[in-house]
Amino acid sequence: MSAALVAQALVSGLLIGFVFALIAAGLTLIFGVMEIVNFAHGEFLMLSMYLSYFLHAGLGWDPIAALPVNAVALFALGVLVYYALIRRVLRAPMLAQIFATFGLGVFLQNGAQFLWRPDFRTLGDTWVTGRIALAGVFVSGPQLTAAAGAVITTGALWWLLSRTEVGRALLATAEDRQAASLMGINPDRMFALAWGLGAACVGVAGALLSTFYYVFPQVGGVFALIAFVAVALGGFGSVVGAFAGGVLIGVVESLAGVFVAPAVKNLFVFAIYLVVVLLRPRGLVGKQ
Amino acid sequence: MSGRVALALAVSLAPLAVSAQPKEVVIGAVYPLSGNLAKVGTDIKDAIELAAELVNEDVDLPVPLGKGKGLTNLGGARVRVVFADHQSSPERGLSEAERLISQEKVVALMGSYNSNVTLTASQAAERLKTPFLNADSTSPLLTGRGFRWFFRTTPTDDEFSENFFKFLDEMKKRGKPLKNVALFYENTLFGTDVSKFEKKYAEQHGFPVVADVAYDAKSTNLNAEIQRLKAASADVLLQASYTNDAILSTKTMKELNLRPQAILAMDAGHVASEFVPSLGKDAEGIISREVWALGLGAKKPIVQKVNELFRKRTQAGRGQPIDMDGTSARAFVGFLVLADAINRAGSTDAEKIRAALEATDLPGDSLIMPWRGVKFDPKTHQNALGSGILVQIQDGKYVVVYPFDLAAAEVRWPLPAWGK
């Protein structure tokens, strides 16, 4: 139980936790603004990763350099999904809302499998490779970059929400839709924006992940589940909460994996989730 | 009078007409043709179809039934294979096996790669009294069920695990300083089975197991797992992974600077066609159990010839030529073993085919495998003449390094330190 082992476990956990946090932030934004859980969030991530893969394989673009492309493309996808699908179930019962995004997820995942085959793909050499050693703790280049990218993006999102007019309009819509529209804010546009931003977050995460994780149609499922748990842990609707949730999960997973048993590390994640949510049903920092 | 004679003649000759030889013999194949293992399933499909083509055509290759068109003892009947997709689901494997037997009227089945699906599919065959030949599932429990209709050509994880330790004994004799091992395996049937045998043989051969790390192949990262292995600091790492986790774990080992003296991998992911291209230099030196290698062609020219035909077929069908690997090679051989038995039976009667399978005795030279031959144990129906080999990635290629008499090059030991 050396200090180096603990330090390494913490660092590794933090790094991946930041990526979880970014994915969760996008998810929680959507819920916060319109109380809809995007069960296709994982598939947005998957599409972003495929985009990075194809840009890299076909045009030789490095995923980090092409990151803005992912962000813009996924933003557009989010807005499109809002107008084509979500808008129609805004007033529908919860079951219908769940299944609308759920069906979208199934459609996208299997569409990807149909079009691109179930093979796992990895991006070959990208700009960021190698590792750094700091006091006995090893940090891989891609993971460090991904973590940095995630923190920056989440920070940018937070800044957008709290410091800009648009952001404040979004938050107002989340608080009270009717009051916001009385103030001249168009809820419809706000919802579309929320979807666009939420998808863009996950788009950035996808680009970052593609530098070290493999790309395949079901990749969304793995990360989405963690994102749901992170969001619920942090409190639906709170970006800060989702961030904390993501990081917490990353660290718990890592520590449990190193000090208990790797095969059951996720069991600890889910167990912690249940404990927190039962003690504080609204999550750690939850709002509504 | 003549009318009654004619009638009597007709009646007595009728049985002959009824028992005329069939024009084609249908064989069923249940494999994962969609989902995660789609590529494996497709490779197997191509290999079996190639074998069927060689049976049906008159080819100048010393493979069973190469000469002559079709099944010579059945009047030249052609073989036709019907494929079914089990999508890695045991329940689907069961129902597809039943469908092929009862609706497609196959005379025998081959399948199914995934050990748990082979388990249920062969159960269906056993109940429906149809011969089932397995060429690629290595879980020993499959031949421990006392089934009459189940036959297996491939060696099992038991033999493969023991092989690792025989090899390690040899390396120890050659003065390599190795004392202990660590196990690292994915936690479904494949990895778990392998780990059980590795533990058994580790004990028998006197190698303490200092770490036993099972992991979920669907993890988002393997940092914690590799860290545990690092903490245990074993001399040799025994690994059993599928493709994606083999690649991810190797990358993570480099990132976290884990470098045992050697890594002995149990086939699957480490010999998949994406492994070396994805890792480049980082894959150098890894040793894997294999059942087959293209390099065997140096001592057995038939291997090269069949591989060429496989490349042609995949080029035509998938747009790019693909080399055979252990899985496609075993499927190829498995089909020929089955066809040969049907031919020797001289009939499509299930019991006769079963008896012919039991009597199988094919010599090693007629096979593209490094085996002494194919001969099924009378009780378990496990091929007793099979064996595994060890290959090592040297300069980007898989080179046979063990058994030493089949080796194409010397083992490079230990693993080189991690580069940049």
Place this chain on the structure above:
Amino acid sequence: MKVAIAAAVALAVLVYPLVLRGPYPQHVMILVLLNALLGTAWNILGGFAGQISLGQATFFGAGAYTSTLLFQHAGLSPWVGLVAGAALAAVLALAIGYPCFRLSGHYFAIATIAIGEIAGIAVTNWDLAGGAVGLFLPVEGEGLAAFKFGDKLGYYYVIAAFLALSLLLAAWLRRGRPGYYWRAIREDQAAARSVGVPATRYKQLAIAISAALTAMAGTFYAQYVLFIDPPSVLPLSLSIQICLVVVLGGAGTLVGPLLGAAVLIPLSAATNVALGGSGKSLDLVVYGLLIMLIAVFEPAGLVGIARRLRRR
């Protein structure tokens, strides 16, 4: 009119395997009936009481593993195992419900996913339960007492009987007080509570019954396939498939799960056979599309569509 249709369908179901004698068509129908049963069980909790569970596989696995382990270690008849499995699942359900019913809507759904995942991971790493290798049952032995049949007819009628019993139970519950309270809870739990509806108690009732029926289906599956492992009886994808069936057919109605299963299962089997060689997952692409369309245009599923057409 409704009774006549129901009788006709029941008759068709009874006669089906005698007309279509091949094991494959019988197998497909068995799957339809099994999924209809699972859907009916989910419906009680999700459709009637409005608590969306995405972790039903936990109970399915509980049933399958309980009966199989009891048989393997104590030689107990699978029928005894069936009852034991159902009882265990009900107890598990109550234990899950007690804390989780405090959560609302989305939180509850995600909690059920978490529980399902925990169950899967736990069993995979539990050697006594066979771990990742799974458990298999012997092929020999036949007859109703052994809950094992040489051909499919026996299995077919057993699952048909289970389904019939479950439907009767569901219908009876819906018509009585439970159904009345469940509807109130589903529409507006706070309001229901304020007029004296014991919400928690009735939600617990729903989850316990749902779990018991699901576990029964699990035991059936184990006896049918004779092999169980975590990926085949505890995966998230199974929990999801169960919901899909009900939502497609029409949640909250008795007929919904039946319709949903009758459409989804053969569709999946057909596309698998048709595209099997190319492995293209087209059936699931179609499912996804169907679900989205249902969610947007007719949340009441096929039943809702049928009602609309009849009103025209």
